[in-house]
Amino acid sequence: MSAQSEGNYAEALQNYYEAMRLEIDPYDRSYILYNIGLIHTSNGEHTKALEYYFRALERNPFLPQAFNNMAVICHYETLKYGSKGRILLTYSDRGEQAIRQGDSEISESWFDQAAEYWKQAIALTPGNYIEAQNWLKITGRFE
Template identity: 90%
Template structure:
């Protein structure tokens, strides 16, 4: 998370992808996937972000911030071209 907070998204993504390979707890995995979605959102990779938010919600349907971010992306995409 340090790399993400410092804006080093490439390193953060690498760390999160590695974490998805080893983390088996669905609840913890949901937050890893959510964080990957956040990075893709920051990079304006909306389709990828939505995919990771969906995956996070499959593992943890009580993740309101994922629903919120998905709604923001859908609203943004509706108002402006990708």
């Protein structure tokens, strides 16, 4: 973790990949995968980051910080590219194509996806993610 905290992400990734090779406990592996996701997020590699957050949650569905980070990525990418630009994060080729063509419904679906991730994070830690809770209320996505 020291390499990561010092900003030496290449070394940190090597260390985490080695840890994944050695670690067998799913719970511990979830945190290794989460940390790999953090590095990819820091590097702006959001598609890779999402992949590692998903993998972490497969092993440990009680990682609110992974849900939060996934929500932030979805929200950020939608704001960054809006309905006119290209969002790099897609679950399908059709979705990516629709975004490139300026489909506002797809943009809205990314906001909806962000909302779902934030709801899951909030459900796990109700006192956290106040800004996300406010955004959910303001946008009418809070139930």
